[in-house]
Amino acid sequence: MPLTAEQAAEIEEQRAQTGTTRRAISEGMEEHLYKAHEVLDHGLIRVIDYMGNDSAITQAARVSYGKGTKAVSNDEGLIRYLMRHWHSTPFEMCEVKFHVKLPVFVARQWIRHRTANVNEYSARYSILDREFYIPKPEHLAAQSVINNQGRGEALTGAEAEAVLKYLRDDSDKAYDHYEEMMAEGDDDKQGLARELARMNLPANVYTQWYWKVDLHNLFHFLRLRADSHAQYEIRVYAEKMCEIVKDWVPAAYSAFEDYRMGGANISEKGLDCIRRRLAGEDVTQENSGMSKGEWREFEGMLG
Amino acid sequence: MPLTAEQAAEIEEQRAQTGTTRRAISEGMEEHLYKAHEVLDHGLIRVIDYMGNDSAITQAARVSYGKGTKAVSNDEGLIRYLMRHWHSTPFEMCEVKFHVKLPVFVARQWIRHRTANVNEYSARYSILDREFYIPKPEHLAAQSVINNQGRGEALTGAEAEAVLKYLRDDSDKAYDHYEEMMAEGDDDKQGLARELARMNLPANVYTQWYWKVDLHNLFHFLRLRADSHAQYEIRVYAEKMCEIVKDWVPAAYSAFEDYRMGGANISEKGLDCIRRRLAGEDVTQENSGMSKGEWREFEGMLG
Amino acid sequence: MPLTAEQAAEIEEQRAQTGTTRRAISEGMEEHLYKAHEVLDHGLIRVIDYMGNDSAITQAARVSYGKGTKAVSNDEGLIRYLMRHWHSTPFEMCEVKFHVKLPVFVARQWIRHRTANVNEYSARYSILDREFYIPKPEHLAAQSVINNQGRGEALTGAEAEAVLKYLRDDSDKAYDHYEEMMAEGDDDKQGLARELARMNLPANVYTQWYWKVDLHNLFHFLRLRADSHAQYEIRVYAEKMCEIVKDWVPAAYSAFEDYRMGGANISEKGLDCIRRRLAGEDVTQENSGMSKGEWREFEGMLG
């Protein structure tokens, strides 16, 4: 449960308020506004604001005076053309602002995407809540034995139990000491500065931020983070955003799915192998010019 | 007259359409939406979309669940605090998209501000209109005799007339040849590629673009371009934007005026001179530690 | 001839000076330093400075204490892996600074790449030289009849001659008037401000700038601008830079060639068609799910 009753009420109150605007509207996105989509055990993602819709993309591409839309089908064709040919600037004309609650170790990956605007809850000014990410047993993955970066099967039995106990106990104790060190309300103590006390909290503590990004850079983020190689704990946020973006700009999202998420980059060597195969040649790793690792990935892509 | 009758009609039609939204609204900005504000002889600036209002700034600063506003006075105080202490990220949470029609030499200065999204009308695909900036006589300034970058008095008499004639005639002839080289509709000619023909057009030809920017970076742009040292032809665009931003986010604009536009950066030496003067000392350029140029600017700032 | 004798001498003097450094060195790049590579009729591109080499990429990827290199072959494999998996940050650890002289209409395309640092020669302060790009007859292309953005065959005969005459005469006259309006050295005239007089110059006038960029963003620029669909006049600059980068970071450039320049992005539909073809199915545009335009591009890619 990522929300308190008071927070839920604030959200409902805000969802109930509507107004009149001349701006471009996305009906699909209006439904999402302010709603708390739960992610992980205490996390959430909420749409706070958005700018533009599918038509805004083509309107900008045409630098037009009016709505820029002649027919929906024209817009879809143009959007697919823009995506296919890497004309990224029209997609930059849409913008979205999210409120995200997420574990610190996820936040640390996320922030590496620099082309976004961020306001994070400050642990220098304020006190963090006692909320820690504890994985479900099925996500307690072992280190992959074939890939330094990967995850293997889930831990089982006593090993899984021991790990969960460490994570829970260490989080709890760290938070107990965090509070004790700050000694809020204890007049007999000076109380350690918040900016120092926070250093005792582990990376599974939850933080939150407002994160604002344009659609082009959001697609870039989603391509990397909704990918099957991304760490599970950030991927679930990316997947939730994919659902939201699909409702916001359906035509742009559909082009993104076809050309980016479902598509692939093939090297010159890979193209050559495909051409040779289509011409009937028997191409193997040995005569492909690729390393074993590349060949494995190439074969995987062709199914 | 920067608009055709058809364009004006398209704009009116769009202004007449309203819808319902849950998003934050700025009533002052709704009035501006799509309206063509005329700038220079054929230029314009129009608000195409916006995200956020004064409350959105404080809501982000507080990373809050609801509207983030307790009282308008609280918001104003917080906004002033954020501006004074260079907390720029909350101002990045507001975004605006303009449609601008402007001479190419102005566009070339403008584009140097990199933290914005741009879609420009393409002279590779499309044909530019016969529209050129011809300064009004009072803006036909002479080169400054004291400042390499500055403008002096307006030219007068025969010299002014000769300059205006050159600008008008050369623009006209360049456009005639632009059309002749492309030979649109002339089946007896191949017609020069548009991407080449455009190279004959001078820098006072008008182009147009969609330009989207967050409020923090817009303030940075306005501080430099609405400044009295900016070239007149870009300053008039910046001044028009200042009026618009004032209606959009009145509290943020007021803080911007006080701390940025009307304020000043004083060097360590300058601060020292002020302290010495307030203590009764007679400080001159000679004992200030400043160069003559710096001293002149320092004296100018203190009035 | 893009250089005066004085400029050539300045360059030679600078090339003759060497010093001792502890920094990473690229021998291939040292050869290029300061040298003027001629591009178009008056343009040039020169390497002014660089940071890093192939080893610097892997050193950063490993966040290592020493040189980060175990064996050149290890470096090459790692660089290929980083490029294949879009790990862009290690490539950002190399930086290069160019001095470029180029026509204004090329500069206007170039500057759209925002992730670079630029210092342009200022026509507000200074007077531009009488240098204009006049295409060679073989580059005087007609508008493509099948593609709005494309170029067709070169113009011929009287039409070509007329175009060249317009370009030459209009440039010359525009520059004559530019000089007359500024009236430098004429004490009987006030002289129009430089920042205004420049507006009379057409887009084929040459400008120049210092342009600094990291290797990742340079690769992105080169992929778009050394592509066969880029306008010829910017492509020649990109191709020259490709040669330079190849000498600077041979392993990174080789990976870039294989995975980016020579590779392709294939959509989900395209991958599906390839899989079906490899399985022996006869796939046509009609049963591909692609539009005619996409199918034409897809077929072109598979040769």
Place this chain on the structure above:
Amino acid sequence: MPLTAEQAAEIEEQRAQTGTTRRAISEGMEEHLYKAHEVLDHGLIRVIDYMGNDSAITQAARVSYGKGTKAVSNDEGLIRYLMRHWHSTPFEMCEVKFHVKLPVFVARQWIRHRTANVNEYSARYSILDREFYIPKPEHLAAQSVINNQGRGEALTGAEAEAVLKYLRDDSDKAYDHYEEMMAEGDDDKQGLARELARMNLPANVYTQWYWKVDLHNLFHFLRLRADSHAQYEIRVYAEKMCEIVKDWVPAAYSAFEDYRMGGANISEKGLDCIRRRLAGEDVTQENSGMSKGEWREFEGMLG
């Protein structure tokens, strides 16, 4: 002691290697190259590479063919002029690459500066060392009683001892469990994935990265982080970088000190108060138009 003997040897080996270059050299910076400057208890900062020197700034500002230097005094004057008038692009023409080892909570503040290139040591791939920041007793500050963000006096006596014990013990235990959960080398266990195990580590654990930034953006970072209001633990890194930059580009650093570090931004209201005071008027908070908070800061600035 932030370095192992092996690391120290690698560094010495690299410092011993020199080569010949045509590039601009900063003798002051050559001295720093690769050297480990210790910061905090286990942290360090090292210069890995640099591009440019004071002359490179003026060379770019002049877009010159040769060295761009006429006389050192000219360069200094021009650099001061550029800094005073916020001409930031010439400063962007210098670049520096650091290797930094720092606690995670410091890294989280640092990374908010987005205009830099970063490669961080990956705790998904690799195992972090057992190194935690434990403040010295004199830096164990209490929460400020007058400022939410500030630090008060250092804790004393039993309270200080208790805090240090918590920080030490919790770090140690967290690392013990981190190792146990991963169970490296224990064939009887699957071992938790590194990307998950790291979530148990508190924010005082050390990480490291390569951080590359241009001089303009570095100055912006230093102005905020070497300021007396910055958190002590990041300020010590900023102060060390100030010393380094001073050796690298002495003229630019001197201008930065005068106009940025030692200078101040004064609001329109503040300028008005100074003018009135200089004219002999008795200006107080009540008739200043400033809030109490602003007035306190204003008085502080005027000493």
